[in-house]
Structures are given as C-alpha cells and as structure tokens.
Amino acid sequence: MARSFFIMALAMAFATSLAFATTSINEEQPTMAPSSDEVFSEDESSPVTGTSRFLAQYKPRATMTCDRFPRICRAKGSSGPDCCKKKCVNVMKDNLNCGQCGLRCRYGTTCCSGRCVNVMFDPQNCGGCKNRCKKGSFCSYGMCNYA
Structure with a gap:
C-alpha cells in the first residue's frame, strides 16, 4: 500500500514539474502576436469561427x-x-x-473510334x-463465326 502511494506521488511530482518547465520556457520567449486586424481580413476566417491562424493565412492554390x-x-x-x-x-x-463531349454510349455499346458500337454483333469491332x-x-x- 505504501509502495503504490509512493509511486503515485512520484508520478504526480514529475508531471507537475514538467508542466511548470514548459510554461516557464514559453514565458521566456517574447511573443510578437499580431493583432487580429493584421492577420485576418474580412474574407478570411478568424479564430472565432473555428479556423486557426495557421490555416487562415494559406489559401488553396487554384488547380489547373x-x-x-x-x-x-x-x-x-x-x-x-x-x-x-x-x-x-x-x-x-x-x-x-x-466522338464529342457529353455523347454517352448506351448500355451494351462501347466507344470505338469515336462511334458507339455493339461489340457483340459488329463485324468491324467483334x-x-x-x-x-x-x-x-x-x-x-x-466472336467471329460463332455457331
């Protein structure tokens, strides 16, 4: 019982010291956070709408x-x-x-040389x-000459 209490207290002390160490490191570095007016324009998202600043500054590229x-x-x-x-x-x-944009071949036909043909019965495209x-x-x- 005493041994498990000691291990638990040691783990809590370690977690607490680690938390204080990371906050003190962050406090030592000066932050140059721009105001929200500088980062976001009217058409961009803001942290209030749920988009991070990191994502808001990058717009997707237009695809070719x-x-x-x-x-x-x-x-x-x-x-x-x-x-x-x-x-x-x-x-x-x-x-x-x-043969042209938007011209679909019907069910059972295939596009061969720009024409919709039935390859099951067309002797030129059998x-x-x-x-x-x-x-x-x-x-x-x-099949040719199937009997």
Missing part, C-alpha cells in the same frame, strides 16, 4: 483545369488529348464522351474495338 489551359491534356501522362467539362478525355475511346472478322464471316456474341 483544361478549360483554362487546354495544353495540359496533350501533356505526357494525360488521360486524353480532349477537354470535356474540365477533364482531359479521349473522345475516340471514352464511353461518356464518344468482341472489342478494331477486331475485324474475316470477309464473309459474321460476329455473334463477340
């Missing part, structure tokens, strides 16, 4: 979108050379923008884009 900078769609690693609704796409392959069946054969269920 292809509607303002169309060249970014032609950059290496881009998802496509065309710009549709602020996104880089390839209108020759994209099912949501097939089973996938540019997969042609031999002359005189047909496409059925995505």
